[in-house]
Amino acid sequence: MTTTTGPTTGHSTAWVGADLPRKEDPALVRGSIAYVDDLRLPGLLHAAVLRSPHAHARIVAIDTTAAKALPGVHAVLTGPESLEVIGPLARFCAEEVVEHAIAVEKVRYFGEAVAVVAAESRYIAEDALALITVEYAPLPVVADAEAGMAEGAALVHENLGSNVVYQHAFTFGDVDAEFAAADRVVRRELRWPRATAAPLETNGAVVRFDAASGRMDVWSNTNLLNFGAWVMSATLGVAPHMLNFHPLSVGGSFGSKHFLAKQIGIAGALAKVTGRPVKFMEDRADNLLASDAQAPDRAHVAELALDADGTFRSLRIKVVDDYGAYFLLAIAGNTNPLSQIVGPYRIGSVTYDVTAVLTNKNQQGVLRGAGSDVTNWVLERLVDAAADELGVDPVELRQRNLIPPDAFPYKIPTGNFYDSGDYPAVLARALELADLDRWRAEQERARAEGRYIGIGVACAQQRSTYYASEFWFHNIGAPAPFTTTAESVRMRIGPTGGITATLFAPFWGNSQETVTAQLIAAELGVDPAEVAIDLAPTMHGLPSAGPGGSRMTVMLSGAVAGASKKLKDKIFEIAAHQLEASLDDLELRDGVVSVQGTDASMSLADIGMAAYWQKASLPDGMESGLEASFTYDPPFFTLPNADRTDLGAFYPIVGHGCHVVVVEVDPETGQVEFLKYVAVHDHGTVVNPRSLEGQVRGGIAQGIGVALYERVAYDAEGRNLTASYDEYLLPGAPDVPRVEVAFLQTPSPWTAHGVKGGGEGGRMIAPPAVTRAVEDALAPFGARIDELPIAMETIVGLCAPS
Amino acid sequence: MDTDFAVVELTVNGIGHRVGVEPRRLLVDVLREDLGLTGTNVGCGQGVCGSCTVLVDGASARSCLMLAVQAHGADVVTVEGMATAAGVHPVQQAFLDAQAQQCGFCTPGFLATTVELLDRNAKPSEAEIRAALAGNTCRCTGYQHIVDAVVRASEAAS
Numbered sequence: 001m002t003t004t005t006g007p008t009t010g011h012s013t014a015w016v017g018a019d020l021p022r023k024e025d026p027a028l029v030r031g032s033i034a035y036v037d038d039l040r041l042p043g044l045l046h047a048a049v050l051r052s053p054h055a056h057a058r059i060v061a062i063d064t065t066a067a068k069a070l071p072g073v074h075a076v077l078t079g080p081e082s083l084e085v086i087g088p089l090a091r092f093c094a095e096e097v098v099e100h101a102i103a104v105e106k107v108r109y110f111g112e113a114v115a116v117v118a119a120e121s122r123y124i125a126e127d128a129l130a131l132i133t134v135e136y137a138p139l140p141v142v143a144d145a146e147a148g149m150a151e152g153a154a155l156v157h158e159n160l161g162s163n164v165v166y167q168h169a170f171t172f173g174d175v176d177a178e179f180a181a182a183d184r185v186v187r188r189e190l191r192w193p194r195a196t197a198a199p200l201e202t203n204g205a206v207v208r209f210d211a212a213s214g215r216m217d218v219w220s221n222t223n224l225l226n227f228g229a230w231v232m233s234a235t236l237g238v239a240p241h242m243l244n245f246h247p248l249s250v251g252g253s254f255g256s257k258h259f260l261a262k263q264i265g266i267a268g269a270l271a272k273v274t275g276r277p278v279k280f281m282e283d284r285a286d287n288l289l290a291s292d293a294q295a296p297d298r299a300h301v302a303e304l305a306l307d308a309d310g311t312f313r314s315l316r317i318k319v320v321d322d323y324g325a326y327f328l329l330a331i332a333g334n335t336n337p338l339s340q341i342v343g344p345y346r347i348g349s350v351t352y353d354v355t356a357v358l359t360n361k362n363q364q365g366v367l368r369g370a371g372s373d374v375t376n377w378v379l380e381r382l383v384d385a386a387a388d389e390l391g392v393d394p395v396e397l398r399q400r401n402l403i404p405p406d407a408f409p410y411k412i413p414t415g416n417f418y419d420s421g422d423y424p425a426v427l428a429r430a431l432e433l434a435d436l437d438r439w440r441a442e443q444e445r446a447r448a449e450g451r452y453i454g455i456g457v458a459c460a461q462q463r464s465t466y467y468a469s470e471f472w473f474h475n476i477g478a479p480a481p482f483t484t485t486a487e488s489v490r491m492r493i494g495p496t497g498g499i500t501a502t503l504f505a506p507f508w509g510n511s512q513e514t515v516t517a518q519l520i521a522a523e524l525g526v527d528p529a530e531v532a533i534d535l536a537p538t539m540h541g542l543p544s545a546g547p548g549g550s551r552m553t554v555m556l557s558g559a560v561a562g563a564s565k566k567l568k569d570k571i572f573e574i575a576a577h578q579l580e581a582s583l584d585d586l587e588l589r590d591g592v593v594s595v596q597g598t599d600a601s602m603s604l605a606d607i608g609m610a611a612y613w614q615k616a617s618l619p620d621g622m623e624s625g626l627e628a629s630f631t632y633d634p635p636f637f638t639l640p641n642a643d644r645t646d647l648g649a650f651y652p653i654v655g656h657g658c659h660v661v662v663v664e665v666d667p668e669t670g671q672v673e674f675l676k677y678v679a680v681h682d683h684g685t686v687v688n689p690r691s692l693e694g695q696v697r698g699g700i701a702q703g704i705g706v707a708l709y710e711r712v713a714y715d716a717e718g719r720n721l722t723a724s725y726d727e728y729l730l731p732g733a734p735d736v737p738r739v740e741v742a743f744l745q746t747p748s749p750w751t752a753h754g755v756k757g758g759g760e761g762g763r764m765i766a767p768p769a770v771t772r773a774v775e776d777a778l779a780p781f782g783a784r785i786d787e788l789p790i791a792m793e794t795i796v797g798l799c800a801p802s
Numbered sequence: 803m804d805t806d807f808a809v810v811e812l813t814v815n816g817i818g819h820r821v822g823v824e825p826r827r828l829l830v831d832v833l834r835e836d837l838g839l840t841g842t843n844v845g846c847g848q849g850v851c852g853s854c855t856v857l858v859d860g861a862s863a864r865s866c867l868m869l870a871v872q873a874h875g876a877d878v879v880t881v882e883g884m885a886t887a888a889g890v891h892p893v894q895q896a897f898l899d900a901q902a903q904q905c906g907f908c909t910p911g912f913l914a915t916t917v918e919l920l921d922r923n924a925k926p927s928e929a930e931i932r933a934a935l936a937g938n939t940c941r942c943t944g945y946q947h948i949v950d951a952v953v954r955a956s957e958a959a960s
Contacts, residue, residue: 031841509905
């Protein structure tokens with residue numbers, strides 16, 4: 001057999017890992033980027049939504065006569081009227097939890113839509129809302145999960161016969177035997193608060209329906225493009241191939257904009273009824289009341305079984321999760337953490353017992369971490385609790401139980417794999433950067449002065465690059481239709497050598513254009529500044545799942561590598577033909593193909609011109625043009641077994657981080673001041689370090705938010721008390737510290753360039769570290785923290801003399 | 803016929819305008835819809851997040867809380883008015899250099915607040931910068947790169 005080495009590719013600069021400015025930024029600082037609310041179409045109408053003042057009530061009657069008569073109003077739709085033009089909203093749960101864009105028969109949460117208006121302006125549309133009268137017959141309110149599970153509770157969905165919409169105890173290994181054999185069991189009841197992404201840009205959609213052709217165009221800040229625009233077909237009543245979703249720049253998502261089926265449905269219904277393009281843009285109250293993006297609201301009973309020497313044996317977590325009034329994604333927020341439920345530790349068996357309850361609240365969606373943020377906090381709380389009970393140093397306890405670097409790839413009890421890592425090295429680096437010993441001494445000195453300094457250390461996982469089974473394996477024994485979440489890129493070298501890459505996902509505030517240009521530069525030996533990026537609508541779409549689950553950089557790395565390979569094959573064939581050289585002698589470097597050891601060469605422009613316009617100079621039978629696309633599937637996965645005692649590898653590209661936090665707490669005001677914050681992360685090979693640092697720091701700010709400030713609050717009647725930024729508290733510039741970020745790089749063996757995702761780690765690791773720091777500061781008061789957020793009044797209460 | 807209409811004369815980014823508005827019309831809607839200056843973004847409409855901040859006679863103002871009629875006779879600068887043919891404003895350049903934006907939605911408001919801050923205090927400390935930015939919310943960055951950008955801008959100006 002003959003082996004050939006083939007042509008080689010090189011470049012003068014190592015573009016992967018280069019600290020380059022982002023391609024996205026110039027338009028952002030000039031304000032010239034287009035978000036959905038900036039879009040203006042001829043004849044555009046504006047929608048507004050009338051919302052329920054009751055959390056649970058029958059709709060007896062709605063009178064829209066006066067609203068319809070207001071000059072400038074084109075249409076008013078109630079729920080039943082909307083069903084003439086749109087269907088129920090698409091959902092991903094198997095259970096019959098039916099939701100409509102506009103409520104039909106009854107409302108199930110405070111703020112649910114009961115009528116919508118399309119008018120010449122938003123002002124007129126809101127005037128019209130004030131003219132609509134609705135008669136309600138209030139029903140008993142299911143105010144929380146506990147109430148929902150109670151005997152004789154009112155039913156949120158009568159057809160289900162119960163508010164407990166899902167229950168299953170996932171068990172991996174002989175947990176009962178391990179607990180029975182353990183020397184000690186540490187147990188905590190831990191409460192994680194209902195938070196929400198609350199991005200600065202609300203959700204919106206502009207929909208245009210052309211009745212003549214039957215085509216519908218949708219401009220929205222959703223991620224529901226090639227991922228699943230087709231699932232909106234039944235809702236909108238338009239054939240999938242006649243639905244064209246356009247990608248737009250998005251003003252922050254953090255998971256909250258994955259679907260937006262309701263917002264698109266409202267605009268779509270009004271566009272069909274009026275024959276005009278319609279924009280529905282949530283205002284802030286719309287967003288905080290009804291955006292379908294509230295996050296896990298969990299009560300846990302969590303237990304860690306361990307030996308007297310501190311060796312972890314087994315983990316048991318019982319969770320009751322308040323899902324709100326609908327069940328869009330089923331229990332995806334609880335299946336996600338099964339990818340990393342044992343954290344960075346050797347724990348041989350696990351039970352994760354999930355009870356999902358429907359209540360009269362806006363439903364859960366996705367929020368950065370996707371539920372794994374919660375279990376990271378629960379596990380790290382247990383580890384700190386174990387250290388306290390054993391009387392050992394929490395850092396030493398962690399060191400004793402970390403998975404060692406020679407154990408990878410490492411299969412955890414649930415069946416997921418961790419591809420690679422060096423957890424002890426990450427911890428060691430974090431301790432070194434934080435100068436922990438100095439802070440321990442400082443803490444002691446401060447306590448003597450009556451000041452309360454605390455130190456928190458957390459070691460936790462950041463899984464990335466999901467695979468579709470996460471969304472169905474909780475249906476025990478059910479078949480497995482969906483087996484990939486691919487991502488594509490189309491690359492074109494033009495006749496003058498210019499390179500265009502087409503992506504199929506929206507810009508979500510991440511850096512897909514920057515990293516794509518860097519990856520192409522690395523593959524083709526060109527300058528990233530020379531690469532133009534274009535986003536394609538779904539009519540020109542290729543398979544794509546878009547940003548989410550920290551997957552984009554990993555998936556784009558693979559897609560760009562694949563498309564580049566196809567392009568290079570053709571480039572070298574053309575060059576070999578024209579230069580009369582052997583493929584093995586060719587080299588592509590800095591945008592020029594040359595015959596090694598000679599002066600003979602062709603630029604990419606020469607090759608482009610030949611490919612497009614000089615058919616006679618191409619090899620016989622070669623197709624004109626110079627374009628390639630590649631669809632990259634998740635690089636490693638395995639299927640779950642039938643009884644789900646092994647879930648398979650579904651989130652196997654796993655990053656890791658360690659945060660060391662030092663705070664000073666004022667027991668009289670409850671103020672938490674950060675004195676030091678160190679974050680050491682390992683996300684494999686880093687493509688753009690500053691952009692990744694930004695992701696980590698931004699995630700940490702959100703983690704501080706959920707630890708200290710953020711909670712979606714409802715009262716006993718189900719009224720949302722946090723429907724503005726005045727009440728749903730986001731951290732501001734004075735509340736967030738300077739964070740020292742360092743990266744260790746353990747390349748993934750399974751991805752192109754060894755890249756792992758890193759978009760969520762900051763938010764997934766900060767909460768346990770911050771919690772422990774505050775708890776440690778308040779140790780002289782005997783404080784134990786089992787619930788977030790740690791509000792200022794909570795701290796004052798913990799410190800008050802009893 | 804309804805006569806409840808006002809004529810507002812104002813200068814935006816150096817260009818004079820006469821705009822007929824309902825008295826209730828917000829400045830941000832005149833900027834975004836009537837004048838097509840969509841660089842100013844509305845984050846909350848309640849005056850909390852600062853995304854819609856513009857400069858009115860050199861002072862930062864929440865264009866989502868200000869009525870257009872209140873801007874009668876005023877000189878308004880939006881993000882579109884910061885760059886010139888020669889290039890971006892030094893504060894914009896500092897934001898680029900520090901990679902101070904991720905989704906960019908809040909960025910025009912931060913730029914306006916920063917211009918105002920540096921007009922009043924050419925060499926602010928980090929604590930002064932964070933205090934000055936307290937009325938602008940960013941959900942993406944964790945603020946550090948924004949603070950770094952303001953420091954860069956103050957250094958570039960000296």
